[in-house]
Amino acid sequence: MSTVKNPRTPATEVRANLIAAARQLLEREGSDALTVRGVAAEAGVAPMGVYNHFDGKDGLLDAVVTDGFREFGTRIAATDSDAAARLLAAGRNYRAFALDYPRLYELMFSTKCTPDDEVATGAFGVLVDIIRYGQAANLIMAGDPDSLAAQVWACVHGAMSLELAESQPPFLDPAENYEHLLLLVARGIAA
Amino acid sequence: MSTVKNPRTPATEVRANLIAAARQLLEREGSDALTVRGVAAEAGVAPMGVYNHFDGKDGLLDAVVTDGFREFGTRIAATDSDAAARLLAAGRNYRAFALDYPRLYELMFSTKCTPDDEVATGAFGVLVDIIRYGQAANLIMAGDPDSLAAQVWACVHGAMSLELAESQPPFLDPAENYEHLLLLVARGIAA
């Protein structure tokens, strides 16, 4: 009978709790489950927190994808000293992240969300640095590293986007096909 | 004061009208405007038509993306006798379609919709045929045409997905970058 009042969440944790709850809910139950009331309940927070700490639901989702890009940047980094190995490793790290958080990955690249520009650029910069490293080793053709990175990014993103949407021919093995794609890209940007 | 009753739409037209209305509304006002009531009003049809002719809103959207894939297949086809020119032309046709119907294109490749398998496979087959034509001309490397087509498709899809989401560095010219990407792909699958 007695409806107990929930304990109050410290102000400094509300924001982080909401982002973490949204990410959990997104992967566990899909993007349809990302409701203001649902995320707040998952975070143990009042729905109003979404409006006090973010610019409504859209603002929360923007914060979620920004958080995703921050993690993405650290995940795709590779440190192999061999330039070719580093490029391949980064490509595989890219796929591993997308497979770990498929729904977040889709949200990150959908037109519904706008991640913080600096953070997104940071993740892109990781790839640019790998391209530069390959150019220094004379593995990758000369040219604007940003442009080359954008092309490489497009190829791997397209592969993961299609794999996650199951838009690829079902008789092709996704992992095998992705490895072939990485080789295609390597040939395409070879010096 | 007097609410006039709308004329009744012939049964054979309701379905096509709803799909056409959804496509118009989608491009004109964005995916948020794709409500059952909104589409029905745009089509001059009662909302119940969405449930009589489709499996609810999701069924209507599936029909919309299937319609999109049908048109897509005809649009990307290229007939240049030179194999390299045909491949390039198809790549440019691909981009032209995505730029003509950006919101439909995003919907077609989102996880929310499932196009009719046969139709989607048909569009993919257009690219497979172009790959085969290039192999016959000894322009493209030997290997499974389906696998090669899937890789090429991934690259161009990724480029358009990023361009439409404005996820590319703003200082790069999209058209120019896309041309570079087509050359990258051509080198990657060259014999």
Place this chain on the structure above:
DNA sequence: CATTTTTGTAGGACAGTGTTCTACTCCAAT
């Protein structure tokens, strides 16, 4: 041509959504 069945429209209803408002209460800094 007359009758019956199918199928569109009208309009209301339901639960769930994003969003905003008010009231209350607790934590923290002055």
Place this chain on the structure above:
DNA sequence: ATTGGAGTAGAACACTGTCCTACAAAAATG
């Protein structure tokens, strides 16, 4: 110790997908 900011609770609004009933018109049947 008091005050003000910031959390919760809960109601309210318009809008969403979905379903239901009632009625009328088109289409198929005789």
